Amino acid sequence: VTMSHSPFAFIYGLFKTTIEIDDHVERRPWGTHTFDVLAGEHTVAVSYPWLFTSRAGRNSVNVTVRAGETTRVAYAASPVRYLPGKITVDDPIPVARVVKP
16 A cells, blocks of 8 residues: 655645555555455555544545455545545556476
């Protein structure tokens, strides 16, 4: 999961993001973080605290994780703090395998 914000919104960097994968919640700084999950369907949500809410900019996406693959999720915070950020899923990265002739 990669979380980013506009360089003009540098104040966001003072707060840790909240990453929810299914019902598991993690607080992490902005940047890229990896999580080990089982193959299957998962819901990934990202938000950050701001003034009167702990879930500003919250947005979520459903992802399908296949065995042996890395699924990349990208979140970009909206410049307007209370609007949902943009969250996308990139193509999975397959595990490299060596095939002997």
